[in-house]
Amino acid sequence: MKIVRVPALTGLRFVTAMMVLIGHGLYAAHFAADTMTSRILDPLPSMGMTLFFVLIGFVMWVNYAQSFRERFWSSLWCFGVARFARGWLRNTLARTQTRGLAERAGLEPQLDRHG
Numbered sequence: 001m002k003i004v005r006v007p008a009l010t011g012l013r014f015v016t017a018m019m020v021l022i023g024h025g026l027y028a029a030h031f032a033a034d035t036m037t038s039r040i041l042d043p044l045p046s047m048g049m050t051l052f053f054v055l056i057g058f059v060m061w062v063n064y065a066q067s068f069r070e071r072f073w074s075s076l077w078c079f080g081v082a083r084f085a086r087g088w089l090r091n092t093l094a095r096t097q098t099r100g101l102a103e104r105a106g107l108e109p110q111l112d113r114h115g
Helices: 008-028 036-041 044-070 072-104
Strands: none
Touching: 008 036, 008 044, 044 072
16 A cells, blocks of 8 residues: 655644644633633634544545555455554553653552553
8 A cells, every 4th residue: 555645734734733732722821711812712622623633534535545445354454453553552652651750750650440
């Protein structure tokens, strides 16, 4: 399978990331009160995440559609294995880092109940 790059989406991905960052930053910057700034910027995280998921879906379709049309089951298997492997690796790294940072800070990690 040949990976297709769509450079024009990089700028749009940046915009969606900024929408989420600014929207979540409202609460950190204490703009969450009932102000005009809050009312204007409050929808940014949900709009940014929605747009981000649409972009991801588009990129996945561009990269996998032909493969799924030609050999559905083997493509589905490869796709599933790749997604599981990436998710498992990220989850394992995040848990390991969180557990290590908590131990360094002298905190009791709360991850033991899940594994």
